Amino acid sequence: xxxxxxxxxxxxxxxxxxxxxxxxxxxxxxxxxxxxxxxxxxxxxxxxxxxxxxxxxxxxxxxxxxxxxxxxxxxxxxxxxxxxxxxxxxxxxxxxxxxxxxxxxxxxxxxxxxxxxxxxxxxxxxxxxxxxxxxxxxxxxxxxxxxxxxxxxxxxxxxxxxxxxxxxxxxxxxxxxxxxxxxxxxxxxxxxxxxxxxxxxxxxxxxxxxxxxxxxxxxxxxxxxxxxxxxxxxxxxxxxxxxxxxxxxxxxxxxxx
Amino acid sequence: xxxxxxxxxxxxxxxxxxxxxxxxxxxxxxxxxxxxxxxxxxxxxxxxxxxxxxxxxxxxxxxxxxxxxxxxxxxxxxxxxxxxxxxxxxxxxxxxxxxxxxxxxxxxxxxxxxxxxxxxxxxxxxxxxxxxxxxxxxxxxxxxxxxxxxxxxxxxxxxxxxxxxxxxxxxxxxxxxxxxxxxxxxxxxxxxxxxxxxxxxxxxxxxxxxxxxxxxxxxxxxxxxxxxxxxxxxxxxxx
Numbered sequence: 001x002x003x004x005x006x007x008x009x010x011x012x013x014x015x016x017x018x019x020x021x022x023x024x025x026x027x028x029x030x031x032x033x034x035x036x037x038x039x040x041x042x043x044x045x046x047x048x049x050x051x052x053x054x055x056x057x058x059x060x061x062x063x064x065x066x067x068x069x070x071x072x073x074x075x076x077x078x079x080x081x082x083x084x085x086x087x088x089x090x091x092x093x094x095x096x097x098x099x100x101x102x103x104x105x106x107x108x109x110x111x112x113x114x115x116x117x118x119x120x121x122x123x124x125x126x127x128x129x130x131x132x133x134x135x136x137x138x139x140x141x142x143x144x145x146x147x148x149x150x151x152x153x154x155x156x157x158x159x160x161x162x163x164x165x166x167x168x169x170x171x172x173x174x175x176x177x178x179x180x181x182x183x184x185x186x187x188x189x190x191x192x193x194x195x196x197x198x199x200x201x202x203x204x205x206x207x208x209x210x211x212x213x214x215x216x217x218x219x220x221x222x223x224x225x226x227x228x229x230x231x232x233x234x235x236x237x238x239x240x241x242x243x244x245x246x247x248x249x250x251x252x253x254x255x256x257x
Numbered sequence: 258x259x260x261x262x263x264x265x266x267x268x269x270x271x272x273x274x275x276x277x278x279x280x281x282x283x284x285x286x287x288x289x290x291x292x293x294x295x296x297x298x299x300x301x302x303x304x305x306x307x308x309x310x311x312x313x314x315x316x317x318x319x320x321x322x323x324x325x326x327x328x329x330x331x332x333x334x335x336x337x338x339x340x341x342x343x344x345x346x347x348x349x350x351x352x353x354x355x356x357x358x359x360x361x362x363x364x365x366x367x368x369x370x371x372x373x374x375x376x377x378x379x380x381x382x383x384x385x386x387x388x389x390x391x392x393x394x395x396x397x398x399x400x401x402x403x404x405x406x407x408x409x410x411x412x413x414x415x416x417x418x419x420x421x422x423x424x425x426x427x428x429x430x431x432x433x434x435x436x437x438x439x440x441x442x443x444x445x446x447x448x449x450x451x452x453x454x455x456x457x458x459x460x461x462x463x464x465x466x467x468x469x470x471x472x473x474x475x476x477x478x479x480x481x482x483x484x485x486x487x488x489x490x491x492x493x494x495x496x
Contacts, residue, residue, distance in 0.1 A: 054399055056395060056398060056399060086403075090401040090402070090403060091401065092401075093398070093399060093400065093401040094400060094401030095401075096399075098396075098399040098400075100392060100395075100396065100399075102392055103392075104390075104392035104393060104395060104396035105396075106393060106396065106397075106411060106415070107393065107415060107492045107493070108414045108415050108417075108489075108491075108492045109492070110492075117400070117410070118400035118401065118402075121402070121406060121410060122400055122401045122402055122406075150491065150492035150493075151492065152492055152493055166400075170400065
């Protein structure tokens with residue numbers, strides 16, 4: 001069997017904030033159709049790692065490649081890195097669908113306007129076509145009747161489902177989920193996990209930072225356990241949860257039940 | 258009888274009444290206010306973004322601008338910018354061999370009010386931009402928008418509801434600042450009122466009439482502001 005293409009490839013990624021070293025050399029490859037769940041305690045650097053993939057945080061060293069195209073970085077005056085080609089970053093970001101912990105829907109736009117914003121203004125999709133596709137996505141996440149409502153009038157769960165539709169609307173090469181259920185009331189977590197679980201079944205490439213252990217175990221094809229800025233252990237879910245090797249991971253799993 | 262003490266015919270639109278002159282003065286005041294306010298908004302937007310996202314040099318320049326303009330009394334600024342500005346422009350044009358230029362009172366008035374308004378709106382807009390949650394701009398970045406597009410599509414519309422109360426205040430101040438241009442001889446409402454009153458000796462009548470016109474301008478502005486504010490806040494849940 002031939003190996004599937006690399007959707008996202010990260011090599012030796014380090015990230016420092018001043019003297020604080022958050023990520024200490026992380027390498028991770030997500031192949032097409034893979035669902036990777038990143039777990040770890042708070043402060044382990046998992047959100048920072050996700051944000052380095054689309055350069056919301058610029059790595060201090062290391063490299064990131066999307067579908068084999070390496071993001072060009074150059075050294076700046078302060079010894080860190082900066083993107084050398086802003087347009088390349090914008091182009092690659094436009095095909096990475098990001099879902100945030102706090103939704104970050106644009107508050108001055110209705111739900112359908114949120115969904116078509118990037119397709120129309122960044123990707124240049126004709127508006128009528130974007131609306132048609134956007135409405136289909138909203139129907140899919142169960143929000144078609146809320147299409148003309150402003151985000152502030154929706155529950156957290158509805159907002160997050162709308163945010164997922166927004167991320168799907170750009171027909172992403174890969175999706176990045178940054179703790180998508182952490183800001184939700186417990187009774188709303190299920191509806192959002194349901195939508196993400198359906199996406200995982202479609203063999204979409206996804207990287208998911210989460211605290212939901214049971215969910216990670218159910219939907220992920222690969223689990224990465226991050227601790228103190230390094231990958232402490234990784235493997236298929238049954239191995240990570242059934243037969244953890246490292247002491248830290250064992251402790252983490254038993255404490256999160 | 259009181260009715261005999263007030264000669265209402267002085268307010269007639271046609272001469273010898275002064276009503277038409279007063280209305281023309283009001284129109285001039287509105288023109289200056291609109292022009293100056295618009296220029297102020299442009300300067301203020303540039304100033305706010307410069308202060309927030311500019312390099313150290315830009316930031317210092319903006320700081321000097323807002324500090325100086327807000328420190329000096331407006332009347333002094335108007336005299337300074339009007340006379341010194343006209344003088345400077347004439348010298349420049351003479352040096353370039355064009356001879357002296359005649360600056361229209363309207364253009365000068367708009368410029369002066371605009372520079373003053375710009376300094377204040379810089380601070381109003383800066384505060385409003387800071388009030389927009391960072392996640393709004395971050396989402397825009399994550400979807401591949403360029404900095405200019407983020408400003409146009411996200412930052413400006415998102416900060417508007419935060420800015421409107423301050424901007425409305427500035428507009429009302431702006432309509433009344435136009436009266437200061439009377440000192441440089443521009444025929445706005447206050448100057449023509451003084452002329453009318455001085456000529457006819459009907460001081461009470463004309464200054465009250467001018468007061469009523471300023472009041473009407475404020476009331477109409479209030480209505481328009483309310484409509485704009487309701488529209489800008491349409492995405493906000495009632496609170």
